[in-house]
Amino acid sequence: MTTTTKRTLLKATIAALTIGLALPALAQEKPVIASIVFQGDSFMKSLQQGVKDGAAAGGAEVLEINIDGDQAKETEAIDTYIARKVDAIVIAPLSATNSAAALKRAKDAGIAVIALNGGLQDGSIAAATFSTSNTDLGKTSGAAAAKFITEKLGGKAKVGILAFSSLLPEQSGERTGGFKGAAAQGNQIDIEAAQDAWLPEKAVTVATDIMTANPEINVIFAANEGGTIGAMQAVRNAGKAGQVFVFGIDGSEQLAKGLTAGDDVLQAVTAQSPREMGKMGAEAALKVLKGEAVEAKTVVPTLPLNRNDPAGIEAFLASLK
Numbered sequence: 001m002t003t004t005t006k007r008t009l010l011k012a013t014i015a016a017l018t019i020g021l022a023l024p025a026l027a028q029e030k031p032v033i034a035s036i037v038f039q040g041d042s043f044m045k046s047l048q049q050g051v052k053d054g055a056a057a058g059g060a061e062v063l064e065i066n067i068d069g070d071q072a073k074e075t076e077a078i079d080t081y082i083a084r085k086v087d088a089i090v091i092a093p094l095s096a097t098n099s100a101a102a103l104k105r106a107k108d109a110g111i112a113v114i115a116l117n118g119g120l121q122d123g124s125i126a127a128a129t130f131s132t133s134n135t136d137l138g139k140t141s142g143a144a145a146a147k148f149i150t151e152k153l154g155g156k157a158k159v160g161i162l163a164f165s166s167l168l169p170e171q172s173g174e175r176t177g178g179f180k181g182a183a184a185q186g187n188q189i190d191i192e193a194a195q196d197a198w199l200p201e202k203a204v205t206v207a208t209d210i211m212t213a214n215p216e217i218n219v220i221f222a223a224n225e226g227g228t229i230g231a232m233q234a235v236r237n238a239g240k241a242g243q244v245f246v247f248g249i250d251g252s253e254q255l256a257k258g259l260t261a262g263d264d265v266l267q268a269v270t271a272q273s274p275r276e277m278g279k280m281g282a283e284a285a286l287k288v289l290k291g292e293a294v295e296a297k298t299v300v301p302t303l304p305l306n307r308n309d310p311a312g313i314e315a316f317l318a319s320l321k
Contacts, residue, residue: 031060031289033282034081036074036091040066041225042252043274044092046320047116050278051090058286060087069167071098078102081111088112088285090278096121096170112288114281117274118171119297128284128294132272132302134171137249138178138223140302144268145183145219145247152245156188157219160210162227164198172196175223175249183221192217203230204237211238218244225250228269232258235265251305256317259307271303271316 035051037044048064055062063086067073074094081089082105089106093099093115100122107113107125119129149157161179165172176194183189192214197206203222207230211217220235222228228248235244241263248255251271258266277300284294305313 031087031286033060033062033285034086034089035062035064036077036089037066038069038074038092038094043225043250043272046274047092047278050275051282054279054282058283060286067094069094071095074099075102078106082106082109086111087289088114090114090116090281090285092117093120095168100125112285114285116277116281123296127288128296128298130277130280130298130300132300134174135178136302137270138175139182140270140304141221141247141249141268142179142182144304144306145221146185146187148245148267149183149187149219153218155186158190158192158214158216159219159221160192160207160214160217161194162197162203162207162220162222162231163194164196164224166196167198172223179221197227197230198224199226200230203227204234207231207234208238211240211244220244220246222246222248225252225255229254232266236263241265251303251316253317253320256305256313259305259313260310266307268304268306271305273300273303276300
């Protein structure tokens, strides 16, 4: 073998080895999704869990914050995420109007904005919105109350309402309005008192005071989970089980157990599907980041839960696991 032939073979071997040795792939950074909610109840926790589920399936990282009903804190969080250059913000806005300015800054900075649980009045900011109609939530609970009032209370009811209008006036108004309209179908409904109380401890106190000041009340409607839990406990504490009946909005393990309790206090609630909503929000964010088309608005249906439908309650409890 000549020297030239040896050199040729050596070069060919080196080339083959070079081709066979793959260089390490450059590490791809994970997309970062900021998840923002406005309170720490089970609904919002499930919403954020859904965001984490959807993000994990798509290989994204999630940063979470609960702004505890503070508009200034929400704005600060959004601005912080803008400065951090997250890829997307998936948010349950505190206000359909007041949350818009900060989120528009995020959009203008190239961040994909996905709105959950009601969304924004300005439809140009969020690339996609996932929500359950607050009016429909109220109507569904109101329809259950209407049937109960007709069949059990002779078509007449004195009603106390626990709302959250000082926290979220748009959502609270739509829920309570939907309830009142539906409950009045075929019945005589008198609203004796309406006050804000959306956290359980506060709702116990407010519901107790309402019943004390208005002993003729026989129905309480609470517009969210915390209010419903508090109203249920207040009726029990007052020894008015079988005299005052509670209808509410939102679904949780505690409320499902209230519907199956033998005291007959909690009659019906209308749940949403927060975990699924959050998952859909994260999935939409990842699609937007890939340049894929997404639906501008998706309505997630209501889920009625009634003590007369134990199979439905059991199915709901199973879905929480």
